[in-house]
Ligand SMILES: Nc1nc2c(ncn2[C@@H]2O[C@H](COP(=O)(O)OP(=O)(O)OP(=O)(O)O)[C@@H](O)[C@H]2O)c(=O)[nH]1
């Protein structure tokens with residue numbers, strides 16, 4: 190039997206991600222100390238945060254697993270945040286991405302965490318930005334963020350990630366779809382996965398011709414997560430595009446966290462107003478002409494005291 | 497209560513977030529129907545369920561449990577290797593500093609083997625015919641406040 194891997198650092202990181210998922214003052218304190226740690230650290234390269242998005246089942250998790258293996262051959266420390274939806278009715282979630290991501294229990298340079306959306310109503314968890322800051326402070330140099338399988342535009346990932354990779358299957362990618370789907374607008378790179386299946390190259394061609402109509406050319410690559418074909422080239426492309434980025438990723442992620450936090454507060458406020466009848470009262474006042482729409486909306490947004 | 501603030505699956509008095517459960521399938525058999533039914537059932541009961549997939553090793557399960565910071569590991573075993581694997585899982589979690597994780601087992605485990613498994617730290621053994629509701633109730637009662 191192999192020696193017991195040392196799980197101390199891994200466990201501390203995992204627990205701190207749980208704290209930011211729970212939110213509140215403990216989360217703020219943790220994020221603040223991670224940022225303080227980053228300020229004290231000698232200025233080095235920031236991690237590259239890569240959003241992986243695309244329709245359900247196109248192979249996002251499998252591809253992340255293959256990319257992680259590839260990155261480890263280059264000694265890059267890799268973390269994965271894999272997001273799946275929470276049920277709005279029960280709050281429960283089935284987090285299934287891990288099934289497709291190979292376990293490497295002895296490798297301290299790899300960390301995989303599943304996040305439930307927990308009422309964000311989005312393709313991302315509210316804690317994703319904060320978690321990526323914690324991963325940066327823990328010294329990971331590549332962070333993959335897999336969104337909920339989304340077929341439609343959810344641009345939250347573009348706010349958080351340095352680079353957004355849109356994954357398509359070999360059947361997808363007709364030109365019209367390419368032009369109308371909001372997801373494509375957010376993509377810096379498009380991957381046609383399941384390249385081991387017939388039709389992948391043709392799908393890539395269709396996407397290329399559709400994307401050629403856009404302002405900036407978006408590279409389209411073909412991969413197979415099954416046999417790793419195209420995966421080294423994809424990682425190389427990701428790293429090259431990451432190297433030429435100009436924006437400050439940390440600022441971007443702090444901004445994404447601020448937005449998520451504000452959205453969380455707003456959702457709480459609405460839930461409270463819903464629960465205690467304030468919302469119904471406001472609506473009634475508007476209906477009876479006692480209150481203008483703008484006033485009611487501002488009251489709902491504001492601290493409610495003016496009501 | 498509105499749908500926006502679900503309560504099911506929470507230890508209401510103390511917790512504000514769902515209980516996290518890793519459902520792990522160890523051993524060589526390729527049957528995971530039962531594990532999947534349990535995973536879906538617990539999701540519907542309000543738990544956050546991480547499903548590990550087939551044929552994981554004990555080291556895989558320990559590492560996944562740590563990274564996912566779960567409250568519970570539910571280990572499904574059909575291959576008859578429970579007598580050695582389950583105590584190893586508990587020992588692995590303890591060695592990793594996660595001795596507080598509640599370990600439960602499902603599958604076909606003979607009555608005669610149960611006392612030694614309980615002694616080794618397995619909190620519950622759910623045989624065939626156990627309902628999801630029973631599993632959920634046991635977990636809510638046995639997971640301590642976060
Ligand atoms: N043939 C083939 N199958 C693949 C490939 N990549 C993934 N798959 C299979 O496609 C299915 C879905 O793969 P996932 O990696 O779970 O896809 P996903 O996009 O993460 O799915 P969601 O997270 O549920 O949206 C699985 O059965 C994989 O084995 C590939 O390159 N080739």
Ligand SMILES: [Mg+2]
Pocket residue numbers: 249250251285286335
């Ligand atoms: Mg996935």
